[in-house]
Amino acid sequence: MFNEIFTLEAINDLSQNTLLEHIGIQFTEIGTDYLKATMPVDSRTYQPMGLLHGGASVVLAESLGSVAAQMTIDPHEQYCVGLDINANHIKSVREGVVEGIATPLHRGKKTQVWEIKIYNEKKELVCVSRITMAILDRKK
Template sequence: MFKEIFTLDAINDLSQNTLLEHIGIQFTEIGKDYLIATMPVDSRTHQPMGLLHGGASVVLAESLGSLAATMTLDPDLQYCVGLDINANHIKSVRTGLVEGKATPLHIGKKTQVWEIKISNPNKELVCVSRITLAIIDKKHA
C-alpha cells in the first residue's frame, strides 16, 4: 500500500526542524496498512494542569494521518492536504509516551480518510481521531 521510497529513517528525517521534532514525535513502525509513531508526555506536550494537551494529541493524529496518506502517493505527481480532523479525548495522561496508530478508512483518487488511535503504555485508548485529506495533482497546483 505504501510506496517503498518511504522508510522510517526517511520519514523521521522529514520531521527535522519542524513541530514534530520540537515535541518529540518519532515514527516507529510502518506496517502493510498502518503507520505508528510515539510522542512524549512532558512539559512540551502538557496543558497547564499537567495533563497531555488535547492539541498535542491532534498534532500526533494529523501528523500520522497526513504522512500515511502521503506515503500512498507518488510524491512527484501528488500531495495531500488536510480538509478536516476531529478528536475525542477519552483518557488523561500525565507522563510517559503515547503511541498513535493510523489506519485507512478510505483511499480514494481525490480524498482519503484515516483513523488514528492514540493509547498509553498500558494500551488504554487515550484519543481517537479521524482525518480527511484532499489529494492534489501537482500539475494542477
C-alpha cells in the same frame, strides 16, 4: 499499500526542524496497512494542569494521517493536504509516552480518510481521531 521509497529514516528525517521534532514525535513502525508514531508526555506536550494537551494529541493524529496518506501516492505527481480533523479525548495522561496508529478508512482518487487511535503505555485508549485528506495534483 505504502510507496516503498518511504522508510522510517526518511520520514523521521523530514520531521527535522518542524513542530514534530520540537515536541518529540518519532515514527516507529510501517506496517502493511498502518503507520505508528510515539510522542512523549512532558513539558512540551502538557496543558496547564499537567496533563497531555488535547492539541498535542491532535498534532500526533494529524501527523500520522498526513504522512500515511502521502506514503500511498506518487509524491512526484501528487501531494496531500488536510481538509478536516476531529478528535475525541477519552483518557488523560500525566507522564510517559503515547503511541498513535493510523489506519485507512477510505482511499479514493481525490480524498482519503484515516482513523488514528492514540494509546498510553498500558495500551488504554487515550484519543480517537479521524482526518480527511485531499489529494492534489502537482503542477507540471
